[in-house]
Each structure stands twice: as structure tokens, then as C-alpha cells.
Amino acid sequence: MISSSTSPHAGSTQKFALEINSAHKSFGQVDVLKGVNLKLDTGERVALMGPSGSGKSTLLNCICGIEPMDQGEIKLGGVSLNDISAKDLEQIRRQSIGYVFQSFHLLPTLSAFENIEFPAQLLDIPKKERLDRVEQLLDAIGLSQRAHHKPDALSGGECQRVAIARALIHRPNLILADEPTGSLDTDSGGQVLTLLEDLSNEFKVALLLVTHDQASTRICNRVISMKDGSLV
Amino acid sequence: MSIIPHSFRLILLLLVRTTLRHWRQKLGSYLLLLAIVAVGVGAFNGIRQASRSASANFGLFNQAVSGQSDFLIESPTQRLSTDVLAELSTLAGDPDWHMVPVIEGSVTALDSDNQPAQQLRLVGLDLLSLANLPDLVENKIDFGQDEASWYDWLGSENQVWIGQTTAEKIGVKEGGEVTILASGRRQQMRVRKILNQEGSALPDDLVIADIPTVQSLLSRPREINRVEVVLSQPDLRQDTDYLEEVEHRLTRELPENITLSPTQNRAADRAAMTAAFRLNLTILSLIAILVGAYLILQALDAAVVRKRTEIATLISLGVSRQILFLTSLVESIVIGLIGSVAGIGVGWFFAYFSAQMLADTVNALYFATTLDAISLTWTDCVFGVGLGLFFTLLAGWLPARDAMQTPPAQVLSKGDWSPGFTWLQKPKVGLCLMFLGGVCLLFPPLSLVGGGKMPVGGFLSAGFWILGAALLSGHALVVLSRWFRPFCTQPVSRLACSRLQDGSSRHRLAVAGLVVAVGMVTGMFQMVDSFRYTIEEWFDIRFQAELYISERGVTGAGTINGIDPTIMEELVQDETIAYADVVYISYAKPKEGITILSGVDMDAWTTSIKQLWYKPPGSFSAVAGAEPALISETFARRFGMINGGVTELDTPSGRKKISPVGIFSDYGNEFGTAAVDIKTWKSWTQSERPINVSLYLKEETDVNQIRDRLRLAFPGLDVRNGKELRDVALGIFEQTFKATSALNIIGLVVAFAGLLLGLFSIFDESARTWLTLRHLGFSNRQFLLSAGMEGAGIGLAAWVSGSLIGLVLGWLLVKVINVQSFGWTLLWHVPYTDFFIFGILLVLTGFLSGCLASAYWNFKRK
Known part of the structure; x- marks a missing residue:
């Protein structure tokens, strides 16, 4: 288990859910991140916009520790990702971050219920509490009747709602949403955004929303843009 | 205008621009695939070449x-x-x-x-x-x-x-x-x-x-x-x-x-004489290529799934489905061709190491032979390449057809997970094959030149049943996973179990490939074990004498020199001997092939000498005008005398009639033995030379002391007590099954190589799932564990299905194929302990294969 001193939960009273200072990352000769600085308050929702190739996805990968940075520092709930082991990084991903993908990426062999429950199982949350949370989230996303359907039996909008519930089951400090409405029609997209806003409010979770769509920014407190690896 | 047809140029273009590039990307997998074809063809060709080399000199030594x-x-x-x-x-x-x-x-x-x-x-x-x-x-x-x-x-x-x-x-x-x-x-x-x-x-x-x-x-x-x-x-x-x-x-x-x-x-x-032996080996040598065919099917199916988006795009761009279908088939042909050519080399290598083994077996069971240099003929090359191409084409056909039938829109809208062959999820084909196997069992054996019998129906049944069981094994995987799923409460086990329960065609084919190998191996386990068990029982009953004496140093079925009669006369005078059961043998000529004519003390054999009787003396009355004989079960089946009757044998004294009064079990030769009284034998064969003698000693004699004394007195004779004779016989028995064991091992190695390949392609295909899991905080350890459990699940399903079909095959080998091929009835004995140990090993190997494949996949991803 991650030590309490490095646990983001230990620092959940911190003002910033996410703090990025001078993040640099390059792939070979290509500089993808050029000194990115960003702070997200607890419960704050920020939209990150920018053209393809501007470094948005790389930034998300660096935030969740999948991609190591070349320089700079990222703090999640006050805990610097620079100073911790790979094992602790995995633990932080499990505890502090919820991830919503453009293509949902639900586990195809698990039902909606099991998909939502999965991150809680990874954290060894007691069964009763886990099941309560799943029920509560299923109710919140309006899919209680579809709980035992597998992803291939759900529509795109339903899949994304399940993905959002999965991102929230373990009560993270931060949700990283990578174009969550990119694969959805306007109506479904609208419902997903509203759901993200409501749940973010309800669970006091910060949201970093990567999007190309100006309309999606309506749920955000702040909109920032990225170009050629820098925030503008 | 080009003289090369447009479609041909298009296929060539697709091969160069797409197929070969995929090969380069997945070089390791394709090399393993080629190795599987090579080993399959190699096992078949190796046995052909080794058999030829082992029996090349059985003609005339001079x-x-x-x-x-x-x-x-x-x-x-x-x-x-x-x-x-x-x-x-x-x-x-x-x-x-x-x-x-x-x-x-x-x-x-x-x-x-x-x-x-x-x-x-x-x-x-x-x-x-x-x-x-x-x-x-x-x-x-x-x-x-x-x-x-x-x-x-x-x-x-x-x-x-x-x-x-x-x-x-x-x-x-x-x-x-x-x-x-x-x-x-x-x-x-x-x-x-x-x-x-x-x-x-x-x-x-x-x-x-x-x-x-x-x-x-x-x-x-x-x-x-x-x-x-x-x-x-x-x-x-x-x-x-x-x-x-x-x-x-x-x-x-x-x-x-x-x-x-x-x-x-x-x-x-x-x-x-050796036709049945060689055919059995040839059929066994096909295990590797049969297992290989499943693995090729699996690998090509995985390749098609991997390329679905590309195929769909090509269709959208106007490439016809026929062209894409042909391109896929050409890919199979190229794999078959390269693999088979390599297989010819591998075959030579196998032949080099197995020829002596086969020559020893032929010497021990049939006739004297010496080993000839391993030769490679054009026929070997044609057979090898033909076999490899046939199986790869067969395996490549279905994925090619499947890919072409998938509508592009559907393909493009799907994620990374595809059920693959939907027909694999229906038990119809498997059940049909099982039924066909049952029908084939009704076919009578085919008579061979030389008097042998070929259980064609039995072999066809075995083939259909094993293929049917392999196809049905996917259902076993799903059912087992469903049973286990309630117990899988941890995320790792739940994920592994859910993926197995989903039963993709890759999972099903991975199990099927293993089932072919496991079924054949467990079937052979039973046959060998039943044989050993029967021989031990036979020994316990038949060999009650204290000492057994034969010509020293000479072993093998082809050496019936016999013992100088003057020496035998001197030997049986020993005062410690209560009774000497002297046996004489020579060849005799039935209408086809050869058989063994034996001279024995008929009075003693029908009354006091113990035998494992198939039908005890007195079961029949000898036909008038024919010599009463005790015949072996093999002889009885070969000449249609299982219920008595009469047959004729050519001897140096002319054609003689014999008629059975009893049938005994004999596992010494497959030509059959007819035993007549010694006097008759001497008169018919005009020979006086005995082959061996069993000595029943007087009471209160020290057997080993007398053995040692006789050894000193008769240095040219082998004098053995019961235990020593048993050890020698079991040694010959083990020798006989060496080649079989080697082929079993090759089949299993191919199956495990295929399991690795299959798991690797399964993980490769699930790349997005693993990526998602990483975002969810799945650790490397958990990933390896989950993959290991998936492999273990495949191993378990293969063991359950393979053992079930193995039991059926064991029954078929013991009760049908052996009886029809060699004419002897074996006591069916199932080595349950070996089965369970094999099962544990299989599950463990599956687990390790899963871990290994995932570790390698992880390494490649990084």
C-alpha cells in the first residue's frame, strides 16, 4: 500500500487538486510539452482546448503517470509524482484519478455493473460499500435497468455514462476526460456533459476536460488553450 | 498492356504492401508459425525417413x-x-x-x-x-x-x-x-x-x-x-x-x-509384416501437424482480426472481396511452403535421431534389420510440402472466408474485441463430427497384403472424434468459466474468468489445439499403460517357473537360431529340475505372410502349465483329420478361428491342417502362434532345435544358487529367474514405445508453442483493454497474473476436454484398434494418477505460458 505521507488522500485538504510546474516532454527531436504550468482547484472544472498534436493527450498521460516527464513537476493533491516509485504511481492512479476516454474503453467482457465496480475492487474497498456505491452511481447515470448488460449491448451514450461512473466509483480528486463526447451524437454528448457537471459537483471532484468542441466548455469554470506544447 | 493479369498484379501489390509489412511487424509470431508447420511436417517426414532407414536392410544381408x-x-x-x-x-x-x-x-x-x-x-x-x-x-x-x-x-x-x-x-x-x-x-x-x-x-x-x-x-x-x-x-x-x-x-x-x-x-x-507398425507411427506422426493446423487457423484468424480495419478500408476503396480472399489464401500458401521446406530439413534431423530407435523396435518385434543411411527422396519432399500446404490451406481457408464476409461498416464500427468465428460458438459441427466417428466404428478392418489388418474404421473414428472434441472444447471453456466465475471475487480473477467465459474464437482455438494434443497423449497413455498392465498380469500368470533359459546374447524376433539340442539334453538332466517345459519354434507358411509354429508339451500345457487363457483348453474339439493345437489369440483372429475351425500351414513335410482346442493370450508377436505337440513339430519341421526352456525346480532348492551354477556350466545360455525375465521383457516393451513417446512429446511441444502464440495474439488483440486497465491502475503484476490465469483456464479446459476424449480414444485404441491391428485383447487400464499429474502440469504450463506471453507482449509494447 502507498504510505499515508504520499497518499493524495492524506492531502485531500490541499487547495489544489492538480498542480503542474514547468512540464517538459519530448519524443526524440520533437518537443511535445514546453514548460506547461497549470493549477486546478479542488472541485474546479477546466476545459483544455487545442488543435490535434498540440500535446493535450501527452499532458494527460503525464498527469496520470503513464508517461514520465523530462523536466518539471506534477503534484496531485499536493503529492509530487516526481518523488514516488512506479508502484506508488499505480496506487495514485487507482486512488486519485478517474479517466474518461473518447472511445469509452469499457472492459468488453464485464457487465456495466462489473465495469463500474472494477476500480473499487482494485482498491479493496469493502464489498458492501462497493456495491452501495455502484448502485448509487448506476442510479445517478440512469442505468440501473441496464446494470447487467455488457458494453456491446449498450449504446455509445450509455457506454460513456458507465465510463463516467467507473471514473467516479473510487472518489478520485481529479477526473481526466479525453474528448468524452467525441464519439457521441449531440443529445448523448449533452447528457454526458451534464452528468459530468452534476457528479463533479456532488463528489467535489476536479475535472480536466480535453475537448475540441466549444459547446462542451459550458460546464467548465475555466477554459485554457494549448498550442505547440504550451498553454496560451 | 501488361501480360500479367490485373488481378494477379493486385494480389502481388497487396502481398507486398500489406501482408509482408504485417509479417515484418509480427516477425516473431510468424516465425513461430513457420516453426510449427516445420515441426509438423518434420515429424511426419522424419518418421517416414527413419522407418525406411530402419527397415532398408531387412532384405538379404548377403x-x-x-x-x-x-x-x-x-x-x-x-x-x-x-x-x-x-x-x-x-x-x-x-x-x-x-x-x-x-x-x-x-x-x-x-x-x-x-x-x-x-x-x-x-x-x-x-x-x-x-x-x-x-x-x-x-x-x-x-x-x-x-x-x-x-x-x-x-x-x-x-x-x-x-x-x-x-x-x-x-x-x-x-x-x-x-x-x-x-x-x-x-x-x-x-x-x-x-x-x-x-x-x-x-x-x-x-x-x-x-x-x-x-x-x-x-x-x-x-x-x-x-x-x-x-x-x-x-x-x-x-x-x-x-x-x-x-x-x-x-x-x-x-x-x-x-x-x-x-x-x-x-x-x-x-x-x-511391419505395415501396421509403420502405419500406426505415421498416423501418430500426424499429431504435430494436426495440432499445428489448429494453431495456424488460430494465428491466421488473429491476423485477419488484426487487419479488419485495413481489410474494410480496402473494400471501401474498391478492392474486390475475391482478391482479398485470394490474397489471404496466398499468404497461407507462402506460410505452408516456407514451413514445409524448413520441415523437410527438420524431418531429416528427426530421422537422424529416431532411426536407431525404430531399427531397435523392428529388431525386437519383427525381424533382423540394420540401419541404413538416412536418405531424402523427391517423394519425401513432395509428400512433406504437400502435407504442409494441405494443412495450411485448410487452416487459412476459414479465416480468409470469414474476413471477406464481414461487412466493412460493421468492421469499422467495432472495437478491438471480435468474437471471430461465430460457427465455433455453435456445437453443430462438433456434434456432427462425433456422430460420423461413431458411424466409422462400424467399418470392418481392411485386410493387408501379408495377412495383416488395418483398422481403417477405428482410425477414422479417432480422427473424427478428436476433431469433434476439439471443436466442442470451446464450450467446455465457457461452461467451466461460468462455474468458476462466482468464486472469482478479486479483480484479476474476475477479469480473467470473464474473458474466458466470453469465449472468443482465439480462446476456443487455443483450447482446441491443446485438446488434440492432450486427447492423443492421454489416449496413448492409456494404451501404453493398459499394455504394461496386461503384460504384467500375463507375466504373473504365465511365468510360474523358477528359471528361464534361452540362447545368450541374442535378442530380437528375427533370430530363431535356437539352442544346440545336445546342450539342451545335457541341461535338462540336472537333478534339481522337477520339470522342464521345452519350447520349439519355427516359421510356418500360411496362405499369406508368415506365422509361428511352436512345439510344446501339449499334455502339460493343457493341464498344469498356467496360461492367460482367452478360451481354455476344451473350449473346442479339434476337427477330424487336423492336428489339435493351442493357438494364440492373434493367430485365432488372423485366421478367423476365434470360435474354432481349421487352417492349413505349409511345413517342410508338406501342407498340414491344424485345429484349435484352446486359445491363449500371447503378447510376444503379432504374427500369431500355433502350438502343437513336440513330436508333431519335430516331424513337421524336421528340426530338433529348441528355442527356450522353463525350469520348474524341485522344492527346497535355492533358485539363484542353481541359476549361478547353470550360468557357469552353460556360458552360452542366458539363465534368468522370473524377476530378471520380467525386467528384460519390460525393457523390450519400453523400447517398443520409445518412438511413440517421442512423437507424443513433439505433439505436446507444438501445442504449447501454439498456446504461447495464441495467448500472445489474444493479448495483442486486447491491447486497448490493457491500456484501459493501466489507466485504471492495474499493475504489471496484476496484468501478468490475469494473463497467467487466462492461460491456466485454457489449460484446464483443454485438460478436461482432452481427458474426456482421451478416455474415449484409450477405449478405442485398446478395444478396437489393437484388437483389429494386432489381434490381442488388452486389459483396459486408466492411469488416473498420471491423468491428474498431467492435468496439474497442463494448468501450470498454461499459467506460465500466459505469464510469459504477457511479459513478452508487455516488453514489446514498451
Whole structure:
């Protein structure tokens, strides 16, 4: 288990859910991140916009520790990702971050219920509490009747709602949403955004929303843009 | 306008621009696929080549010296009195042919510690007359510089000629002496000359001597084995009219009960004798390619799934489905072609290592043979490549068809997870195959030239059942996962179990490939174990005597020298012996092939000597006018006498009728044995030479003390107590199944290589799932564990399905195929402990394969 001193939960009273200072990352000769600085308050929702190739996805990968940075520092709930082991990084991903993908990426062999429950199982949350949370989230996303359907039996909008519930089951400090409405029609997209806003409010979770769509920014407190690896 | 058709150019373009690039990306997987084809083809070709090499010299050992003969003059027992030579004198002067009398037998050279070192084939020829044969000159065998003084060695009693290799093996030089055991005596032979083997093809174990010398060394005075007839004009060998005329002239002058047959018939007879053995091995050698076909199917299916988006895009761009289908098939052909060509090399390698093993088995069970150099013929190449291409095309057909039938829009809208072949999820095909297998069981066995039987129906049933079980095994995977799922509460186990329960075609094919191997191996386990168990039971009942005595050093079915009768007479006088059960055997000639005629004490055999009776004495009454006989089950089945009756055998005393009064179980040979009373045997065969004796000692005698005393008194005899005889017999038994075990192992190795390949492609196909799991905080350890559990699940499902079909195959092998092929009934014995150990090993190997494949996949991803 991650030590309490490095646990983001230990620092959940911190003002910033996410703090990025001078993040640099390059792939070979290509500089993808050029000194990115960003702070997200607890419960704050920020939209990150920018053209393809501007470094948005790389930034998300660096935030969740999948991609190591070349320089700079990222703090999640006050805990610097620079100073911790790979094992602790995995633990932080499990505890502090919820991830919503453009293509949902639900586990195809698990039902909606099991998909939502999965991150809680990874954290060894007691069964009763886990099941309560799943029920509560299923109710919140309006899919209680579809709980035992597998992803291939759900529509795109339903899949994304399940993905959002999965991102929230373990009560993270931060949700990283990578174009969550990119694969959805306007109506479904609208419902997903509203759901993200409501749940973010309800669970006091910060949201970093990567999007190309100006309309999606309506749920955000702040909109920032990225170009050629820098925030503008 | 180009002379190359447009469609051909398009296929070529697709191969170069897409297929080959995929190969480059997945080089490791494709190399493993090629290796699987190569091993499959190699196992088949290796067995073909090794069988040929192991039985290449079962013809006539003297031919390297005397040249190719055209006809053989023999008696039904393959032993002739020299008196026959006088009767043949009218034929001997004919200028159209030369007559070459031959005597042959096995002797055992002793080492410096007087222990048997090497078995040698002693061939006696009329060396003087051989000088007249053109072939001798052609073969350039130099019998020494002293031909001028030939009278020095003519008529010597112990001078022999041996080849360079043999001399080196037994460590003797020209003029040196070799101590040998022959016909129960210890004797000396002096090496007159070591023959320079350059340019001749002398078998390694050949020793040549003059006829009287061999008669003396083998204690077989006035006896030869056959007379070979060599045409004076070899160029007329192709002239069938001439050959017919010669055969007619020769037959006309032959004495009574002496037969003449073309020499090539002998090779055909011998080939027929081992036909069942070789066919069984050939079928077994197909396991690897059969398992391989599933793996190729799996790998090509995975490749098609991997390329679905690309295929869909190509279709959208206007490439016709037929072109894409043909491109996929050409890919299979290329895999089959490269794999098969490599397989021919692998086959040579397998043959090199297994030929001696097979030669030993043929020696032990059928007849004397020596190993020939491994040869590779064009037929081998054509067979190997044909087999590889057939299986790869068969395996490539379905994925190609499947890919072409998938609508592009549907393909493009799907994620990374595809169920693949939907027909695999329906049990219809599997159940149909199982039904067909049941129908085939009704087919009667096919009669082979030489009297053997081929259980075609049994083999077809085995094939259909194993394929059917392999297809149905995917359902076992799903059912087992469903059973286990409630117990999988942890995320890792839940994920693994859910993926298995989902039962993609890759998972199903991975199980199917393993099921083929596991089914065959567990079926063979049972057959070998049943055989061992039956032989042990047979031993416990049949061998109740205290001591067993036979000719020392000589082993193998082809060596029935027998023991010098004077030695046997002296031996049975020993005062500690209460009863000596002396057994005589010789060959006899039924209508087809050969069989064994035995002389036994009928009174004792029908009353006091214990036997494992299939039908005890008194079950039938002998037919009037026929000699009452006890026949082996093999003999009874071969000649249709399982419910009594009568059959005829050619003996040196003419054609004789025998009729069974009882049937005993005998696992010593598959030609069948008929035992008549000793007096009758001696009169029919005109021989006095016994083959072995079982000694029942008087009470309160120390068996081992008497054994040691007899060993000292009779150094040319093997004197063994019951336990020692059992050990020797079980040693021969283990030898017999060495090749089978080797093929089983090859099949399993291919299956596990395929499991690795399959798991790797499954993980590769689930790349997005793993990526998602990483975002969710799944650790590397959890990933490996989950993959390991997936592999273990596949192993478990394969074990359950494979063991079930293995049990059926075991029954089929023991109760149908063995009975029809060899004519003996085995006691069906299931080695449950071995089954469970095998199951545990399979699950563990599956787990390790999963971990290994995922670790490698992870490494590649990084």
C-alpha cells in the first residue's frame, strides 16, 4: 500500500487538486510539452482546448503517470509524482484519478455493473460499500435497468455514462476526460456533459476536460488553450 | 498492356504492401508459425525417413557380397537340409543362372569381460562359387591377396571376414580372435581379413564366412537357410517373359515342399509384416501437424482480426472481396511452403535421431534389420510440402472466408474485441463430427497384403472424434468459466474468468489445439499403460517357473537360431529340475505372410502349465483329420478361428491342417502362434532345435544358487529367474514405445508453442483493454497474473476436454484398434494418477505460458 505521507488522500485538504510546474516532454527531436504550468482547484472544472498534436493527450498521460516527464513537476493533491516509485504511481492512479476516454474503453467482457465496480475492487474497498456505491452511481447515470448488460449491448451514450461512473466509483480528486463526447451524437454528448457537471459537483471532484468542441466548455469554470506544447 | 493479369498484379501489390509489412511487424509470431508447420511436417517426414532407414536392410544381408539375387529357393520354415542341394544339382549347371546357397544366423561377440558386446549377423556363402559371380567383381570386395592359396582356408572351421566398422567396434585386427556365443555355445572365430568397405554397402554387423564354417559356428550341421538364384544376364531382369520362363524352369525341377519366389516378394513380405507398425507411427506422426493446423487457423484468424480495419478500408476503396480472399489464401500458401521446406530439413534431423530407435523396435518385434543411411527422396519432399500446404490451406481457408464476409461498416464500427468465428460458438459441427466417428466404428478392418489388418474404421473414428472434441472444447471453456466465475471475487480473477467465459474464437482455438494434443497423449497413455498392465498380469500368470533359459546374447524376433539340442539334453538332466517345459519354434507358411509354429508339451500345457487363457483348453474339439493345437489369440483372429475351425500351414513335410482346442493370450508377436505337440513339430519341421526352456525346480532348492551354477556350466545360455525375465521383457516393451513417446512429446511441444502464440495474439488483440486497465491502475503484476490465469483456464479446459476424449480414444485404441491391428485383447487400464499429474502440469504450463506471453507482449509494447 502507498504510505499515508504520499497518499493524495492524506492531502485531500490541499487547495489544489492538480498542480503542474514547468512540464517538459519530448519524443526524440520533437518537443511535445514546453514548460506547461497549470493549477486546478479542488472541485474546479477546466476545459483544455487545442488543435490535434498540440500535446493535450501527452499532458494527460503525464498527469496520470503513464508517461514520465523530462523536466518539471506534477503534484496531485499536493503529492509530487516526481518523488514516488512506479508502484506508488499505480496506487495514485487507482486512488486519485478517474479517466474518461473518447472511445469509452469499457472492459468488453464485464457487465456495466462489473465495469463500474472494477476500480473499487482494485482498491479493496469493502464489498458492501462497493456495491452501495455502484448502485448509487448506476442510479445517478440512469442505468440501473441496464446494470447487467455488457458494453456491446449498450449504446455509445450509455457506454460513456458507465465510463463516467467507473471514473467516479473510487472518489478520485481529479477526473481526466479525453474528448468524452467525441464519439457521441449531440443529445448523448449533452447528457454526458451534464452528468459530468452534476457528479463533479456532488463528489467535489476536479475535472480536466480535453475537448475540441466549444459547446462542451459550458460546464467548465475555466477554459485554457494549448498550442505547440504550451498553454496560451 | 501488361501480360500479367490485373488481378494477379493486385494480389502481388497487396502481398507486398500489406501482408509482408504485417509479417515484418509480427516477425516473431510468424516465425513461430513457420516453426510449427516445420515441426509438423518434420515429424511426419522424419518418421517416414527413419522407418525406411530402419527397415532398408531387412532384405538379404548377403546381397552386398553376392549381388542382387532374382529368386529364392526356400522351405516354409526358412531352413533347408543340405541334402536339398544334391536334389538341385540338375539346376546348378544351367548357364542362365548362378545358384548361391546361404546360411545365416545371429551370434554375439563378447567383450574382454566376457559380456555380450555386439550382436553380429553371420552369413555363410559358398565363397568359391561366388568368385564366378560378376557382381562380386563389381562390388570390388577384396577377399585377400592369398586367393591363390584358397585351399588353406577352404573348409576351415572358424575363419571369417568382417567389415572395417565391425572390426573397429569389437576391437579386432586381422588374424585376431573374437569370442562369440552361438546356439548356446561359446566359440572362437578368427578374423581372416578385414574387408575394405569402400564402394560396397556392407551392413555394419555383417560377418562373412564359408558355409561349413558358419554351420560349425552355429552348430547347424548340414543345414542352410535358402538358395538364391542370380541371373547370369542382369540386363534381362526387366524382361518379364524371360523371368516367367526362368521361374517356370526352376519350379519344374524343385523338390517337394520347397518353394521358389521372386526375391522382391521377400522385401514386400517384410514390408507387409511391419505395415501396421509403420502405419500406426505415421498416423501418430500426424499429431504435430494436426495440432499445428489448429494453431495456424488460430494465428491466421488473429491476423485477419488484426487487419479488419485495413481489410474494410480496402473494400471501401474498391478492392474486390475475391482478391482479398485470394490474397489471404496466398499468404497461407507462402506460410505452408516456407514451413514445409524448413520441415523437410527438420524431418531429416528427426530421422537422424529416431532411426536407431525404430531399427531397435523392428529388431525386437519383427525381424533382423540394420540401419541404413538416412536418405531424402523427391517423394519425401513432395509428400512433406504437400502435407504442409494441405494443412495450411485448410487452416487459412476459414479465416480468409470469414474476413471477406464481414461487412466493412460493421468492421469499422467495432472495437478491438471480435468474437471471430461465430460457427465455433455453435456445437453443430462438433456434434456432427462425433456422430460420423461413431458411424466409422462400424467399418470392418481392411485386410493387408501379408495377412495383416488395418483398422481403417477405428482410425477414422479417432480422427473424427478428436476433431469433434476439439471443436466442442470451446464450450467446455465457457461452461467451466461460468462455474468458476462466482468464486472469482478479486479483480484479476474476475477479469480473467470473464474473458474466458466470453469465449472468443482465439480462446476456443487455443483450447482446441491443446485438446488434440492432450486427447492423443492421454489416449496413448492409456494404451501404453493398459499394455504394461496386461503384460504384467500375463507375466504373473504365465511365468510360474523358477528359471528361464534361452540362447545368450541374442535378442530380437528375427533370430530363431535356437539352442544346440545336445546342450539342451545335457541341461535338462540336472537333478534339481522337477520339470522342464521345452519350447520349439519355427516359421510356418500360411496362405499369406508368415506365422509361428511352436512345439510344446501339449499334455502339460493343457493341464498344469498356467496360461492367460482367452478360451481354455476344451473350449473346442479339434476337427477330424487336423492336428489339435493351442493357438494364440492373434493367430485365432488372423485366421478367423476365434470360435474354432481349421487352417492349413505349409511345413517342410508338406501342407498340414491344424485345429484349435484352446486359445491363449500371447503378447510376444503379432504374427500369431500355433502350438502343437513336440513330436508333431519335430516331424513337421524336421528340426530338433529348441528355442527356450522353463525350469520348474524341485522344492527346497535355492533358485539363484542353481541359476549361478547353470550360468557357469552353460556360458552360452542366458539363465534368468522370473524377476530378471520380467525386467528384460519390460525393457523390450519400453523400447517398443520409445518412438511413440517421442512423437507424443513433439505433439505436446507444438501445442504449447501454439498456446504461447495464441495467448500472445489474444493479448495483442486486447491491447486497448490493457491500456484501459493501466489507466485504471492495474499493475504489471496484476496484468501478468490475469494473463497467467487466462492461460491456466485454457489449460484446464483443454485438460478436461482432452481427458474426456482421451478416455474415449484409450477405449478405442485398446478395444478396437489393437484388437483389429494386432489381434490381442488388452486389459483396459486408466492411469488416473498420471491423468491428474498431467492435468496439474497442463494448468501450470498454461499459467506460465500466459505469464510469459504477457511479459513478452508487455516488453514489446514498451
